[in-house]
Each structure stands twice: as structure tokens, then as C-alpha cells.
Amino acid sequence: MIVILKNNPDKAQLTSLLSWLKEKNIDVHESVGISHTILGLVGDTASLDANLISALDIVEDVKRVQEPYKHANRKFHPKPTVIKVRDTQIGGGTLTLMAGPCSVESEEQIVEIAKRVKAAGANILRGGAFKPRTSPYAFQGMGTNGIELLKIAREETGLPIVTEIMDAEQLDYFKDVDIIQVGARNMQNFNMLKKLGRQEKPVLLKRGLSATYEEWLMSAEYIMSGGNHNVILCERGIRTFETYTRNTLDLGAIPVLRRLTHLPIIIDPSHAAGKAWLVPQTAPAAVAAGADGLIIEVHNNPAYAVCDGPQSIKPEVFDKLAAHLQALHEFMKSHPAPEIN
Numbered sequence: 478m479i480v481i482l483k484n485n486p487d488k489a490q491l492t493s494l495l496s497w498l499k500e501k502n503i504d505v506h507e508s509v510g511i512s513h514t515i516l517g518l519v520g521d522t523a524s525l526d527a528n529l530i531s532a533l534d535i536v537e538d539v540k541r542v543q544e545p546y547k548h549a550n551r552k553f554h555p556k557p558t559v560i561k562v563r564d565t566q567i568g569g570g571t572l573t574l575m576a577g578p579c580s581v582e583s584e585e586q587i588v589e590i591a592k593r594v595k596a597a598g599a600n601i602l603r604g605g606a607f608k609p610r611t612s613p614y615a616f617q618g619m620g621t622n623g624i625e626l627l628k629i630a631r632e633e634t635g636l637p638i639v640t641e642i643m644d645a646e647q648l649d650y651f652k653d654v655d656i657i658q659v660g661a662r663n664m665q666n667f668n669m670l671k672k673l674g675r676q677e678k679p680v681l682l683k684r685g686l687s688a689t690y691e692e693w694l695m696s697a698e699y700i701m702s703g704g705n706h707n708v709i710l711c712e713r714g715i716r717t718f719e720t721y722t723r724n725t726l727d728l729g730a731i732p733v734l735r736r737l738t739h740l741p742i743i744i745d746p747s748h749a750a751g752k753a754w755l756v757p758q759t760a761p762a763a764v765a766a767g768a769d770g771l772i773i774e775v776h777n778n779p780a781y782a783v784c785d786g787p788q789s790i791k792p793e794v795f796d797k798l799a800a801h802l803q804a805l806h807e808f809m810k811s812h813p814a815p816e817i818n
């Protein structure tokens with residue numbers, strides 16, 4: 478349920494409404510806009526009498542929200558969420574470029590790639606330390622040593638780091654990480670999502686291999702209902718009947734999610750394409766469709782990469798691509814696509 482307050486509501490009446498809601502175990506999310514303040518009510522709102530609330534002097538309107546996700550819902554929070562990570566911000570009109578190898582392999586590898594992507598204009602360094610591999614016989618990642626190497630690369634470049642968690646038990650290892658990535662395979666690891674909701678670090682939540690928008694937003698809701706509202710959604714391609722590409726990049730997710738939620742939306746063209754040559758060909762479409770950023774796999778020696786080499790682009794390609802994406806982002810700001818309401 479959302480309660481739209483009149484302009485400059487009487488403080489005493491507002492306090493009494495809030496304490497009445499608290500008594501009823503309703504969690505209230507306040508969103509202050511220029512002309513109106515919106516109260517997003519989460520909990521057993523079915524038991525509340527909407528007419529009773531609308532009758533209050535300070536209330537302009539009361540609406541029931543049909544969608545099962547509340548905190549993630551744009552109706553609760555009309556302004557886009559902006560997430561600050563060290564000196565960079567994600568969402569709210571910026572284009573964030575996250576780049577780096579699929580997996581951290583050595584200090585030389587991660588530091589070299591970090592320097593190259595930083596010079597090209599990347600804002601955040603990616604690199605997997607714990608790897609969710611289809612085969613138990615494949616390289617499983619460097620684990621905590623990988624996180625230490627990411628920290629060295631951050632020290633060298635100033636780039637914040639994003640890396641994937643695979644199990645709630647690993648959370649202690651992530652205390653120095655800037656953004657915690659939840660991979661596609663763990664999008665519905667609800668125990669882990671709950672735990673990530675009880676800490677403050679931003680979470681990059683990848684879409685499950687065959688998850689609907691609603692299922693994905695409900696996973697975001699698991700994190701947000703624990704108190705952590707710093708969630709970034711990442712579309713990384715979904716399973717379809719097509720086999721030429723590794724997955725099918727769903728660009729429709731960008732405008733749809735923009736309507737449904739206030740959370741920032743990042744596109745991963747690398748895991749969607751599965752082929753390096755397709756990455757620079759599809760990434761611009763994400764910018765044109767209004768993404769808040771991209772996460773791109775870059776490797777200094779893709780032929781020898783221990784993981785996802787075929788979809789990793791070389792630093793020299795990333796140089797050109799990053800410049801192209803930023804220029805396109807500027808162009809799109811002055812030439813927005815027409816909107817139909």
C-alpha cells in the first residue's frame with residue numbers, strides 16, 4: 478500500500494500515523510519528493526482500512542500496490558536509486574563501466590588488466606575469486622587469495638572491486654570488497670540473499686538463467702527487506718532455444734525494469750554473447766536502451782584465460798569500446814527516445 482501525503486503535512490498527525498502503523502507491525506518506507514511525500518507500507522497491509530487512512534487530513538491518496546515486491550517497486554520510491562561506491566556513483570544518469578577478467582589468475586594478470594581498463598575509463602574492476610563452474614573438474618577460482626589480489630589491484634589503480642559470493646558462509650571474506658556480486662546461479666539462494674540484506678555493502682544481483690522479471694525483483698526484495706537497499710540489477714542473458722549465442726541478451730529488461738523499479742540496471746553483454754566479437758556489437762544497444770552501466774569481461778591474453786576466454790575482449794578493444802559507449806551515452810542524453818505512457 479502507498480500513502481501519498483499532502484504538501485507540508487502536520488508533523489503531529491504524521492507522527493501519530495507512523496506510530497499507529499508501527500503498532501500494527503507495518504514497516505514504513507518514506508520517500509520525500511519535491512511536491513509530495515510517499516509512504517510505502519510493507520507488511521500485512523490487507524488488514525489496513527484504506528478508507529480510514531484516506532480520511533486523515535494529511536493524506537491526499539491511498540493506493541494498494543498489486544505487485545508482490547514493495548521495496549524494489551518504483552511506486553514506493555519514484556526517484557531512481559543512486560548507489561555510491563567510493564568515488565563513483567551507480568545510477569541516476571551516469572554510465573558505469575565495470576570491467577576485468579572472468580577470474581583472478583595472478584597478481585600480474587589482475588594488476589595489468591586493472592591498469593588498462595582504468596586508463597580506458599572503467600569505473601569499477603571485476604574479477605571472480607570464487608567461481609561457479611558447470612563442471613566440478615574446472616578451475617574453481619583462487620578463493621580468498623583472489624580477493625587479496627583484487628585488493629592489490631585496487632590499491633594500484635583506485636578502482637573499487639566487485640566479486641562474486643557463492644555461499645552465505647563466505648561473507649566474512651568480503652569485508653574489504655566494494656560490491657558483492659550474486660551470480661545467475663544463486664539468484665534464488667534465499668538464505669544468502671537474506672544474509673546480504675542484513676549487511677550494508679551494495680549487491681550486484683544477476684538475473685537467473687530463466688528468471689522472470691518478477692522473480693528477479695522478488696530476489697532483490699529479499700535483500701531490501703533485510704534493510705540493505707543498495708541493490709543493482711544485472712541482466713546477463715537468459716536461456717532460450719537459440720544456441721549460437723551462449724544466452725539471449727534481453728534488452729527489453731531495461732525499459733521494463735525502469736518502469737517497475739527504481740534500482741539501477743547494468744547489462745553484461747559478455748555472458749550473454751559468449752563470443753568476444755559480439756560484445757562490442759551488442760554493448761552499445763544497452764546504452765541506447767538506457768542502461769545505467771555495463772559489466773564487461775576483459776583479459777590481456779584471452780587465449781590463455783582460465784575461464785571465459787572466448788567471450789573476453791582484449792584491453793585494446795575495451796579502449797575503443799569504452800570511448801564509444803561514453804560518447805553514445807552523451808548523445809542519448811540529448812536525444813532521448815520518444816516515450817509512450
Ligand code: PEP
Pocket residue numbers: 579605609659660661662683713745748
Ligand atoms: C561471472 O560474472 O563471471 C559469472 C559467472 O556470471 P553469471 O553468474 O552471470 O553466469
Ligand code: MN
Pocket residue numbers: 579580748774784785
Ligand atoms: Mn565469466
